[in-house]
Structures are given as structure tokens and as C-alpha cells.
Amino acid sequence: MSELAGVLSARLNWVVERIVALLMLLLVLDVWIGVIDRYIFHWQLPWPEALARYLMIWAAMLAISAGIARREHIGLQGLISKFPESLRRVVVLSLDLVTFALFFYVFWYGIGFAQTGGNRQAMIFGMTLLFPFAAIPVAGAICAIQTLLVALRDRGELITPSVTGMAE
16 A cells, blocks of 8 residues: 555656646746746737736745645654654654644645636636636645655655666
């Protein structure tokens, strides 16, 4: 079960990291378009700033799951390392449970948040804000799934996975 969870975690992380990289590429291009517009061509495009905001929110929210997959939260690592070896497993499992509950909460209540975005208009794009607001429940769900997979993969051990997401 632990090996399967590790493989699924690595695959999910692989997909998410590529989506985040694509979003960041689009964000850089969008910001450059905005800079070129403002200082060179003076087109006065209304959309680069709003698009940059939405891309940044999506990228930041999705990137959280990559940190979860690699257990790269320095504050938690520092806290866990302070506990004696005999308690670390309980602490790690407890933190995984709390983290799962937090992201499930973000997912669950984020659905309503995204639905309210469906009732609001982004005037610049002429669309509802459902898609930009959907970053919250989508990222919450991915983070909850990734937390569950990492907990099953590590089984309470404080393992720092390699770049591929598998334990070293």
C-alpha cells in the first residue's frame, strides 16, 4: 500500500508541477505583454493585470501540493525534529491528519466560494468568476489527496522524498 501511495503521489505531483510551470510561463508572458503595452506601444490593454492575478492565484494554490508531496515545510520539519524519536511517528501522523482536515475543509467550503464566483462577472473578460475562484476548491482537493497519499507513503516516518517524489 505504501509503495502504491508513493507512486500515485509522485504521478500526481508530476502533473501538478507541469501545470504550475505552464501557469508560471503564461504569467511571465502576460506580465511582459503588460509591460510592453504600458511603456512601448501604449495599447492600453485592460486584461493583463487581471489575468496575471488569476494565473498567480492558480499557480500558488496548486504549488502547495508539490510542497506536501516533498514534505518541504521547513517550519514543520523543524518542529518535528525537536520531538524524541519515540514520539515523531505520532506527531507526523497527527500533523498529516490535521493537514488533511484543513485541506478537506478548504475544498468543501471552497465549492461554495467558487459557486458565488459564478454569480459575479469579470467585466474585463466578460465571463463569470467561477473559473478564477475554482482555484480554491481544486487546490484544496489536490492538497487533501496529496496529504493522504504522503501519509500512506511515509506511514508516520519523516521521509524527505527525492525529486521524483519517491522516498530516498
